[in-house]
Amino acid sequence: MASASPSDAAAAAELQRLVQAIQDTHVSNICTAAAAAWLSYDILLTFRQEVSLVWSARWTTPKLLYFLVRYYTLVSLLLTVAVNSSHEVSFTLTTGAVRWRWYNGFNGTLTSAVFGEAMFLMRLYAAYQRSTAILIVIIILFLAEFVIGTVTAALVVSSFHVVPRPPNYPLPGCLFTPPKHVNLSLMVWAVAMGVTCVYFLLILYKFARNLSVRKNAGPSNVVPIWELQRISPVVFSFLRDSAFYFFLVFIGNTMNLVFELVFAGRAIIPMGTVWLMVIYALSASRLCLNTRGSLHRRRSEYELESGWHDIIELQDRSRSSGQRTNTNISAANITPGSTLIFAKSEGRVSLHRGAMDLDALEYTQRDYFRTWEYEVEPWTVLFPTY
Template identity: 30%
Template sequence: MDAVAFAELVEFGNAQRNVTYLLVASLALAMVDALHMLPDEVALIWAADWNVGKVLYLCCRYLVFVDLIPGLIYYMSRTLSVTQCQRIFAPGSILTLSGVVLAEALLYLRVYALSAGSRAVGISLGILFLGLHGAAYGFLVKFIQSLEYVPSPIPTLISCLQIKGESGRLEVVFILVLCSELVCLVLTLWILFTKYKGSKSPFVSMFYRDGLGYFLLLSAITLGNIICQLVAPPGYTVLLANPQLVLHSILATRMVLHIRGLILSGRGQGSSGAMELSSIGYAANVNLQVEASPEIPKAPGRLGGRTSH
């Protein structure tokens, strides 16, 4: 091996090490957020009836820890064969995309809830969700099939060495995810401006604020992944994939907790009174189906504004 090739391998190994650091940091962030929000979750989620929204929430919150395991093995093990690298990377990539899709399912459910169960909106969201994410899975599988590995000449530094792959297919995956997020943002703003224009309800304000903030953050990191695919040096092309997964999990689950907290606090009533709360409060029933009753304990106020009814 000549000096130039060796230097390139060392640079690639250093890149993999930095990706590993960010992966571990992402895992730590997910753990800290789960523990930080646990009191609110116990009060607002665990007491809820079982339905699709609750299942999605719990999967989105806790499967992220399972999703990150293949990545830890892939980057940190120093004894993997070529076959083992392939067998770990493939399910790890599918799990990462699945974690993002679960989070986006909650975002789509939120938009449907905001429409107060509009059949037209529901059908449109269903078609868009299946179409965009089905295509994303298809391109991801094609990308995985295009990968080729060789034994690492420096296994103490590089666990798995990819020498070939159609990265353009992975770019399309991130572009489709970005399109999905933009669809949710546009529909959220459209519903708010057409259905709740002029409303003074804190609930509407929360939907607008959280909707804009969450979607901008998620879109920014997805765009970052696209940029990494286009211009990042070898080894850094998937730098933001795991942070994207974790941020999707954190933001989507916090969104649900915010909705539930505001509903149970009774602060969703604006100028239109109980009728407005009943309409837009459909979000709580779609997401969790929990009635604001004395049997449901109040969260300790971590999210703010939920200490009294």
């Protein structure tokens, strides 16, 4: 039996690579469509809550980031599905194909990560009482991740080229040569995982610190974790969603790192990036909705003013009010009632039953009272006992 000639073996190998490219592209397109459907379903699920909590609020940076991370990500996913699944779009060596290469290279996880992380980091900064040290750490980590991601994306995108679609083959979308600088891509995912771990540790530290409040300043009466939701639901919602957010982001970065190692040079790699885009969009938007929902419920419970604002605005408004009538929060400001109140006086934390006179508090603006809760200050929290 005659052995196959080298030309026949090369043709068979080329055919095998072509079949694999078709399969990888098909799987990647299915994942992109599924990711877009998941995000669309979540938007429909929370649309009523979004209208009442976000649309009605005045335009601020957090509100702008919310719409960008939620709807820009959805539009990007839908556009990617439309282009990469089309057999009619002309992808020859044209200017349009080159532009799509750059758009697709920078419009994926990088933009969703920038918008999503910016939303969370604003809240993390406020949770640490606008600490200068935390601000420096956040800026360094955010800029390092952004610069490394941008430079790597530029190098990777410039390393591959658009190739014409082979005639008579069912290859949808745009075809590229395999990218170079695979090690740089691995470094980007490793850096993203490291930065996510630092953020996660920061939120865990804040969580542990918040639970260190002691009832009546006693050494053995630590507030249990299951009581935090009842004591301060705003704090609980923020910490819970933040921890879950970074857990999902860490899993997504790990998944993409594994894909880069296992499927190097294959068209199936975008399967991981589209899921990470949705993770950023869902987690960041849910963090905003849940936190604002908790603030809205507290506003209704304590019958505060009808207008409410985002956390950063709360802090700015409270610090500019300037009215002070009493610099101590103690039992003298508490009247009998049906509310349990943590009060701090001369370094001691005590628990009282009663109703606190908000007008007798330091910074009599009621917004500041809400800001204390949101900023995870463990000694100014109230909860009803009925």
